[in-house]
Amino acid sequence: MTDEIASLFPSGEFTAFDFTRPEYAEPPLAGSPLTGLHSLCGKVTLSNALCCDVQLLESDGAVALAGKSAGGQGLTGSAPLVSQPDSLLSFSYRYLDPATMQRVIWQQATGAVARLQIVQNGAFNGVALAHLPTLLGVFIAGASGGKGAGGMPQPVAVSPGVWHRVQLVLSAQPDASRLIVDGREIDTFTLSAIPATPFTLFGTVGRQVPSSPLLLGRIVATSPLPAEPVIAKIQAWLAAGYKPGGASSPAGWPEKYNPRTLHPVSQVSVTTSQARVAAIINHDGSINPEKVLIADGENAIHPLASLTKIMTAIVLLDGQPEYSEKLTRLSCDPATGSGANLAEGDTLCLRDAVYNLMLPSSNVTANMIARIYGGKLLTAEGQSDFSVPQAVSRWMAQMNSRAQALGMHSARFTTPSGLGRNSASALDVLKMVAAATQYPLIMQSWRTQTHAIKVSGNAPRREYIINTNDLLFSDPTVIGGKTGTLTPLFNLFCLAQMPDHQRLVVIALAASAKQDRATDCAAMLAAIKAQYD
Incomplete structure (x- = not known):
């Protein structure tokens, strides 16, 4: 599946991290503190200069990147994931602790007006990020036309303990940017700018330390914005290849399902349908x-x-x-x-x-x-x-x-x-x-x-x-x-x-x-x- 996603971008103009493949990590052993991680295309690296509590966790062959930190610290990338409208940002993640606001992915320069923050258990209330348990909030300074406060995309309730797929379709056209969660379009909005600053994964809003880490499975970002069939294939890639695992691994998206053999039902109690x-x-x-x-x-x-x-x-x-x-x-x-x-x-x-x-x-x-x-x-x-x-x-x-x-x-x-x-x-x-x-x-x-x-x-x-x-x-x-x-x-x-x-x-x-x-x-x-x- 990794080769398939790379084949969608023959020119190499994409950034993708597959945390289910520990061979991309340094050191490559799951459960060890993470010091560096390469993107699949080899152009972007992640470093742990801020000493965020980040590990690759493995259970029954399933691997995910787990992060837990306080005070906004996180795992820092060497370049932006997205730097302009006409881009796509997609990722899969899971959280366990609804009591703490946790940044998932963010790009922000100190003092800059333009910033992008994707936050679990929080959303923009028109003035600042507010703690709203179980809600996934997307804040992009300058966004307008969304159904959320201040024209932001509408926050969406996502369940803890379950893996979710998120896609931000970022368009330069009015009302053409979209937030898609688990294949469902949540909102459309207008986007004016994105900060061209290195991205950070994980981190909390404030100094509170979450009780459980947030897990990331895969990330892919590309510009220009791909066609709809490619967006759909990326969504499938986010969910492919996981094996059933324990509490600290990405359960629920097996690469090869073992479907149950179902039998015909001879009698069903129905009403008037013919x-x-x-x-x-x-x-x-x-x-x-x-x-x-x-x-x-x-x-x-x-x-x-x-x-x-x-x-x-x-x-x-x-x-x-x-x-x-x-x-x-x-x-x-x-x-x-x-x-x-x-x-x-x-x-x-x-x-x-x-x-x-x-x-x-x-x-x-x-x-x-x-x-x-x-x-x-x-x-x-x-x-x-x-x-x-x-x-x-x-x-x-x-x-x-x-x-x-x-x-x-x-x-x-x-x-x-x-x-x-x-x-x-x-x-x-x-x-x-x-x-x-x-x-x-x-x-x-x-x-x-x-x-x-x-x-x-x-x-x-x-x-x-x-x-x-x-x-x-x-x-x-x-x-x-x-x-x-x-x-x-x-x-x-x-x-x-x-x-x-x-x-x-x-x-x-x-x-x-x-x-x-x-x-x-x-x-x-x-x-x-x-x-x-």
Whole structure:
């Protein structure tokens, strides 16, 4: 995996530390005091000139860098990790002590206005860093537009004793910088500058000594900002290669899982859904028929409603558009039904458009996508004089073609939003969902509970949207899902992560009451989880 991350940057313009590989340390023995550590690319070194209490700890083959110090002292790097907007900073870490504010990574020059501090158990309160147990806070002087105090990125609650992945996507474009934690986008903000000073790891705010060290697994930083697929691969690298270990080692991210063999469930107590499927899907988006664990009415064809928007997003992202591309609503874009939060002349970026598709299930956003990107398909095919209906028709042809390529032979798409006669079987919905898991932006939107989209145009504003998947709020194993409503029928799929990291999809179609779709999905989840007891 280390070679794979290096292959993403053939020019060597990156800095990465892999603390799980003790051969990079001096001395190379875990458990010994650390005097020096080389980055994987050999350009940056860490030194312990401040005599911070830092060690490489090992247990059952798992290695992490553990740091515990007071008074702001820490482990110092020989150069900045990031020195300008248009950069990416990613790291994995774990903490145990919520009672003490601990700096994770920081860059700050004495007396400088520009500074970057990533702090566990603390956040900026508008004046200074305040102790807020379990919150991870990011402070960047000059940041604005975030949902935290003073325009900082919104602090996020992270559990002690669990490994977390953090990514700071630092862009020079307005409202394009992002804080991502454990694959979930927390906030967007605007960044003006970053201090080009050497970085420091660990250290506390004040003189209090934490009871337990903070652990770092991997760090990678690069500029310029890489493309989204590369960002997703870096996120995977942060979590790869760990073996199960004890209290002082990075447990929970084994390199090779030993998945449990799960058995089909013959009976599940459900309510009114007319078709139900539960299946384990592979991490590459493929499906093994023997891993379909529940199948009841799976071949019957039902209205898709807003599950249609999953295919709309797949086809949109197949074109590999820039996430910053702008979409503007015109008077010809229908706004009936769910998610009618955009007026004529409103503009949003493509990334926010996908969030608007998935969280409040915005029909008008789906219609905008079909008009704009259906038109781009026609233009690419050499047509220059076409109508809006022709553009939408071309888009629908692309959606139906993509469905057939996925083997969704029962599927029929007539509109991009789900209004109309869009239909498929539950097994074909499973194929669509499995394919969608290969798109990082779709996965991020599915697991996001609330989000703020930035709307520009005649009435600039932040539009706050909420995910309509109730199980995302009540079941911690649920990492995504999408609702579909075409009264009097209600659909829901949920994606859950099992204890052995297998991905489980549950689908309930054509329930006769809104609450029944969630009840039936929860019942299927419970039936599968019972095999882990």
